[in-house]
Amino acid sequence: MNLLQAMISPQLEQMLSAKGVEKATWEALLQPSRESSQGDLTLPCFPFASILKMAPQAIADEFAESFPLGDALLSVSSVNGYLNFKANPEWLADAILSNKIAVGSALVNTGSTGEKVLIEHTSANPNGPFHVGRARNAILGDTLVRLHRLHGDDVRAEYYVDDMGKQVGVLAWALEHLSEEEVNELLAEREPPSERWLDKADHQRVRWYQAAQILRKDADDEKKERIEREIGKLVHASEHGDVGVLQAFESAYTPVLEGMLATLARLGISYDTFTKESTFVVDGTVAQLMQRLDALEIAGTAENGAGYLDLGQRGLKGKTEFFYRRGDGSSLYATRDVAYHMWKWGESNRLVNVLGEDHKLQAKQVGLTLEELEQQRPEVLFYSFIKLPEGKMSTRQGNVVFMDDLLEEAHAQASAVVRELRPEYDDEKVAAIAEAVGTAAVRFNIIKVSPEKGFIFRWEEALAFEAGSAPFIMYAHTRACSIAKRARSHSASNIDCPSAESMPDGLVDLLRLMCTHNDVLARSVKEQKAHLFALHMLELANAYNGFYRDCPVVRDGQVDGFAFAISEMARRLMRSGLEGLGITPIEEM
RNA sequence: GGGCGUGUAGCACAGCUGGAUAAUGCGUCGGCCUCCUAAGCCGAAGAUCGCGGGUUCGAAUCCUGCCACGCCCGCCA
Secondary structure (H helix, E strand, C coil), X not given: CHHHHHHHHHHHHHHHHHCXXXXXXXXXXXXXXXXXXXXXXXXXXXXXXXXXXXXXXXHHHHHHHHCCCCCCEEEEEEECCEEEEEECHHHHHHHHHCCCCCCCCCCCCCCCCCCEXXXXXXXXXXXXXXXXXXXXXXXXXXXXXXXXXXXXXXXXXXXXXXXXCHHHHHHHHHHHHCCHHHXXXXXXXCCCCCHHHCCCHHHHHHHXXXXXXXXXXXXXXXXXXXXXXXXXXXXXXXHCCCHHHHHHHHHHHHHHHHHHHHHHHHCCCCCCXXXXXXXXXXXXXXXXXXXXXXXXXXXXXXXXXXXXXEHHHHCCCCCCEXXXXXXXXXXXXXXXXXXXXXXXXXXXXEEEEEEEHHHHHHHHHHHHHHHHCCCCCCEEXXXXXXXXXXXXXXXXXXXXXXXXXHHHHHHHHHHHHHHHHCCCCCHHHHHHHHHHHHHHHHHHHHHCCCCCCCEXXXXXXXXXXXXXXXXXXXXXXXXXXXXXXXXXXXXXXCCCCCCHHHCCHHHHHHHHHHCCHHHHHHHHHHCCCHHHHHHHHHHHHHHHHHHHHHCCCEECCEEXXXXXXXXXXXXXXXXXXXXXXXXXXXXXX
């Protein structure tokens, strides 16, 4: 609790330095109490024992005895060598009601922190619809974008469009050379495409891509060779910046990308800018970059003229050669990525990338190369893949759960719940609630676990609507909304803060939690850990439910001005926090 | 073989810049709707923190060895 920490630190410093304990030795030790029953901040006194030649318990006793309480503290106690500081809830209430807790907005760039952040996420190859595995990137990335905005950073969400190279080349080749009948025949053994997505280009065109992949693997040798030659020619042309080929690629993938973006839009995910990979080839910066790399001390040349950096000299273990130019002189994906990052550094002063764990080595190579060019490396958030109980998801092989299908299913199940619980709602209202709840549940299920944890997708977990899920937080928010609606139609008493002794637990817990809200957000953004904030939002909702239980706002036609003011502040924090997680804060459900 | 990551109650997951009785959800068992939305609230049971060493006043957290799982080790993207 930074609010409290700022209050007691000067006093602590004075008392400890008088005893000869430097600030550096205790500052990091003062931390939030583990158990809320213990207090709000705790200082373990064990490390001081050897300096002061006293038992930890005795040190804690002495400080507890002499520490001045002032307005902010309710108590300072000594337990087993720990010094526990408990905030006075009256002081916390005052801090909350005098706007010391920032509510913020996840939807607009206020730039109040002065920090400019460019977050690149998703950047999926535009060759087919999003499956749940690929969507983890977008959900993680978009949540980071929103949390940074909520925190007050000036954020730009960027999608790097892979508009050249093999994947798009295969798609373009297939659309050019394969008829619908051929595609259907090649995919005859696969599950037929869903009727639902007949008019969605990502679902349609991916079949051409899949059919081509089958041909590349299973056709007779002569045909295989011919296909590889044709695709290779396209890829080669694209990598040399052939404008005609790049345009053909673009018309092949654009409808697919649009379909993918439509899926993401349903999840509330959008981008500020799209940058095409080919940009840096066409404008010559990649060629310039390769010349600069050639001149580096650690650069080397292979027999066929290919260029590489020996990153082993910079500490890279394992395979130390990083190739940035092929024997034919063309660039590689990673080379273009270096050029892209150099450009990005010109656009922003903090770079964050969201990448799958399979990109770890590549990101390291790009990072080391950037440093070699006297640039900084970006911050990277890696995530593990989402697997199906049957194994890994793969667009190529077709064993996937499509995001579009998951969202439909989520909507349907949420809809069934609303109809059962609120039979009085009309169809339109049910649909709106079901959409908000369904998409929120899907997002939250992914965001609440830490990214490096690989997890297995299970329908029943993705569609959980109970405690521990998005609807739990949404529900607490609707409670606050309905209280507000009711309170506004009654007369209210003055805002008089009750005495600390008369406050029920539910109120105290909520006050304390609200006072950590900004701390958690700051840490979440600093460390790029969205799940910390997600879990905090669950706690906030839980605390609001406790407040709801213990503190009636409207009683006997009279509004308790203080309780209402606290409820309103909690409602605003829940609202902006929900938006920060990409959840629509609906007012009824 | 090498590099990186993960391993915490039946299941899932937090904590991992060392600090008190390892937090939470699902599931299980028991209680609460004449009272601001019960998608809720209250309570109970359930954990050799993968295994073995080490450092420390103190280890789920740091070091080390081993085991299991995942990802990577292309002049692919």
